[in-house]
Amino acid sequence: MKRRGSFWREAVVILAVSAVAAAASNLLAGPERKLRWIGSYAESGPAPAAKAPARPVSSAPSAAVTPSAGDGKEFPPHPDKAWVEISGDEVTALHARGNVLFLDARRSSVYRDGHIPGSRSMSVWEADIDDKVRQLFSEGRDQSAPVVVYCTGGDCEDSHMLGQKLYFVGFDNVLVYKDGFPDWQKRGHPVTKGDTP
Amino acid sequence: MSGPLSSSSWLTIRVQFILAAVFVVAGFSKIVDPPGFAHQLHNYQLVPGIAINAMALVLPWIEVVCGLALFFGIARRSSTRILGVLLVVFVIALGINLLRGHPIDCSCFSTATVEKTEAERLRDMKWAIARDVGLLLLVAQSLSASRREERV
Numbered sequence: 001m002k003r004r005g006s007f008w009r010e011a012v013v014i015l016a017v018s019a020v021a022a023a024a025s026n027l028l029a030g031p032e033r034k035l036r037w038i039g040s041y042a043e044s045g046p047a048p049a050a051k052a053p054a055r056p057v058s059s060a061p062s063a064a065v066t067p068s069a070g071d072g073k074e075f076p077p078h079p080d081k082a083w084v085e086i087s088g089d090e091v092t093a094l095h096a097r098g099n100v101l102f103l104d105a106r107r108s109s110v111y112r113d114g115h116i117p118g119s120r121s122m123s124v125w126e127a128d129i130d131d132k133v134r135q136l137f138s139e140g141r142d143q144s145a146p147v148v149v150y151c152t153g154g155d156c157e158d159s160h161m162l163g164q165k166l167y168f169v170g171f172d173n174v175l176v177y178k179d180g181f182p183d184w185q186k187r188g189h190p191v192t193k194g195d196t197p
Numbered sequence: 198m199s200g201p202l203s204s205s206s207w208l209t210i211r212v213q214f215i216l217a218a219v220f221v222v223a224g225f226s227k228i229v230d231p232p233g234f235a236h237q238l239h240n241y242q243l244v245p246g247i248a249i250n251a252m253a254l255v256l257p258w259i260e261v262v263c264g265l266a267l268f269f270g271i272a273r274r275s276s277t278r279i280l281g282v283l284l285v286v287f288v289i290a291l292g293i294n295l296l297r298g299h300p301i302d303c304s305c306f307s308t309a310t311v312e313k314t315e316a317e318r319l320r321d322m323k324w325a326i327a328r329d330v331g332l333l334l335l336v337a338q339s340l341s342a343s344r345r346e347e348r349v
Contacts, residue, residue, distance in 0.1 A: 010275035
């Protein structure tokens with residue numbers, strides 16, 4: 001009985017020391033290593049589409065302008081779905097337009113090693129993701145214009161999670177690059193290195 | 198676990214050193230990249246989204262604190278028992294994903310996402326379970342030896 005009591009006492013001390021160390025380590029961590037204590041991934045998942053959530057009132061222009069280009073393909077908004085997946089050919093055509101927003105959902109260290117030219121880093125796993133989404137929202141962009149998000153393709157869900165976050169702040173034309181950055185490289189398209197788009 | 202081997206202090210010291218080293222290394226590999234570990238935890242599809250980050254922050258430190266305690270001979274028995282519980286949890290988590298055919302990176306010693314085929318991932322998961330069971334045997338030896346020490 002005495003030994004059992006001592007185990008629980010020591011276990012509590014070990015857990016407390018671990019929690020304090022974790023808090024201190026997180027406090028001192030840089031933005032790439034920092035993590036919010038409460039996760040916000042509950043809404044993410046492998047579902048191909050989400051039901052339309054209650055949207056925040058947007059002060060941004062919301063005119064549904066569907067950009068079209070020489071490729072002829074239209075990408076209309078899809079307010080009933082958080083995101084739709086598109087192929088590498090479609091991504092290539094959208095990138096060629098030059099006016100489509102590209103977002104890289106991979107970790108920023110991976111982004112630095114190489115990303116699609118013009119794309120902005122927005123890792124869903126880093127602590128500043130909500131700030132970045134808010135900033136994007138406050139830029140007053142047309143929320144019905146196509147936004148391409150990508151990660152590493154395959155079973156990577158980061159781009160879908162980012163799509164979900166964008167959908168919840170009002171972006172209703174998020175296009176997920178299904179095969180992601182590896183496909184972009186495989187196609188021999190240019191790659192930009194470094195922290196800037 | 199009984200007999201001379203389970204209580205040999207020569208063996209017990211080495212077993213505890215191995216456990217300490219394994220968990221300190223495993224813990225530090227996750228401490229350096231909490232977002233990466235949170236990502237891997239999410240892939241297990243077992244932890245509620247709201248708890249993933251807290252778990253990703255604290256769990257590696259529990260591994261390191263227990264490993265260091267074991268190394269320095271502080272609260273050895275309690276540290277070993279906690280490590281044993283962690284190993285059982287790891288085996289169950291990997292086992293559940295293996296049973297449902299969901300290939301994941303174990304994230305035991307690295308949080309980096311490595312490009313692998315599904316078959317390779319499933320094979321690596323089996324190896325990770327085998328390794329954890331081996332570590333559980335070391336935990337059993339260490340607990341058995343310390344129980345004998347207390348009796349003497």
